[in-house]
Amino acid sequence: MRILTKDFDSLYEISAFFNLPTELIIDSNKEFFDQGSVLPDEINIPGFSLLPSCFQEEENQGAIRSVERTFQENKQKLWKHTSPAIVGRMEYSPEILERDLAVLKQAYPYASVREIGKSVLGNPIKEIKIGKGNRKIHINASFHANEWITSGVLMELVNAYLIALTNNGGLHGAEAMGAYRSVELSIVPMVNPDGVSLVINGPPKGLEKNLLKMNNGSTDFSGWKANCNGVDLNNQFPANWEIEKGRKEPKSPAARDYPGNKPLSEPEVAAMAKLVRESQFDMVIAFHTQGEEFYWGYGGREPGDSEKLAAIFSKSSGYKAVRSIDSHAGFKDWFIQEFGKPGFTIELGKGINPIPLSQYNKIYNQIKGIFISALNWR
Ligand SMILES: [Zn+2]
Structure with a gap:
């Protein structure tokens, strides 16, 4: 969330008001503080958002700016992130x-x-x-x-x-x-x-034929581990790669285990x-x-x-x-x-x-x- 700083006298006052470590505020505003600015006119406040306008009393175009100025009297218009905004429990594409x-x-x-x-x-x-x-x-x-x-x-x-x-x-x-x-x-x-997109969304347009071939003709890509070249990315590093190359099946691009033609x-x-x-x-x-x-x-x-x-x-x-x-x-x-x-x-x-x-x-x-x-x- 970005706020105007004119109601504050110092960075430390902002830090105390939001109960945030000063260094997180400085690190959220590197572009200002790298230039040596003591207190920029506007500043990013990490971990806070303004409530969406549908929750605001005054619904007009100027609302956000006025809220930025008046949040001191009306703290409830600020929303502090205390629970995750991210839901990982889904098909994560x-x-x-x-x-x-x-x-x-x-x-x-x-x-x-x-x-x-x-x-x-x-x-x-x-x-x-x-x-x-x-x-x-x-x-x-x-x-x-x-x-x-x-x-x-x-x-x-x-x-x-x-x-x-x-x-x-x-x-x-x-x-x-x-x-x-x-x-x-x-x-x-x-x-x-x-590879993740292939498993979750299916093959991208134009690549269906090639990917189906590497997948032994199956349209079920749930067993796919490799990248879209049919190379297993965790079999590609120069740590006795030759041993894996020599003993691994398959010997050509495939859904899994193929180490590629050379490391990296x-x-x-x-x-x-x-x-x-x-x-x-x-x-x-x-x-x-x-x-x-x-x-x-x-x-x-x-x-x-x-x-x-x-x-x-x-x-x-x-x-x-x-x-x-x-x-x-x-x-x-x-x-x-x-x-x-x-x-x-x-x-x-x-x-x-x-x-x-x-x-x-x-x-x-x-x-x-x-x-x-x-x-x-x-
Ligand atoms: Zn794995």
Whole structure:
């Protein structure tokens, strides 16, 4: 929400009036404060909205501006976000994601959203960043198309964190602002937008024939994991990729498991590798389905912290910690091999993919423990 500042004498007065940490207000107005402005004429207030005009007494074009000026006498016209604006429990398509990113950007301008690359079909791959600490933590979802439930869960977790920040809330006993100050959180909620759209919306016009062929002639795309080139994006990283290439079936583009012609050949994977290299994350977590377990090692290259974190994650979620499985070329495999830092593949839920939405609440409550434990990692 944007307000006029003329009724206030200082930023600190605004901070006290809205009961918001000053730094969240400053970070929501970087464009003004970066220019050194002491108190701009207008300012974004995170975590608040004005009630829609249908709830306002005076319904005229000037209402919003007059409300901006008169909110002091009439606090009830302001709406503080205390519950999630995002509903993750739905078929979470790229269209829903775009809409929700716009909602979060509007309500919480201190969170930034940017494009880190494009999919095969030119759809944007987006990254959300929250916080400004030295510890860099990255979490992603939907590397695999029919695991789209992970995107809804991750977006709702992000929303819960943003709410905790603007409501002086806590994260399992730790203050949310403590995490904001010590962690720079990077979120890529949907690595494979084309694949997710294929599973939820069906094949895009003009590509039906090719996709049907890769899907063995079936119009049922619910088993599809790959991107629209028929390459499995979590089989594409340069961590013993040749072993996977040699032993994996199929040997040509398909709904799942095909590792491609060479590592990093797919734009989605190249975008993720570039992001990781540039960002120098201290920990990465990839959300997949299914199994209610997670993998935390790769080739003995994982640091001592990985085992400690695995114990915490296991306790906070009830998921089984598994050091490693006979698999290569995955995102977390490459991250551990290349950087020697903690990386995790978390398998949400239990059953056959796509995991039914009836499991959503249970999954959310299990994974919330891991999300918060990661943010509280010091
Ligand atoms: Zn997966």
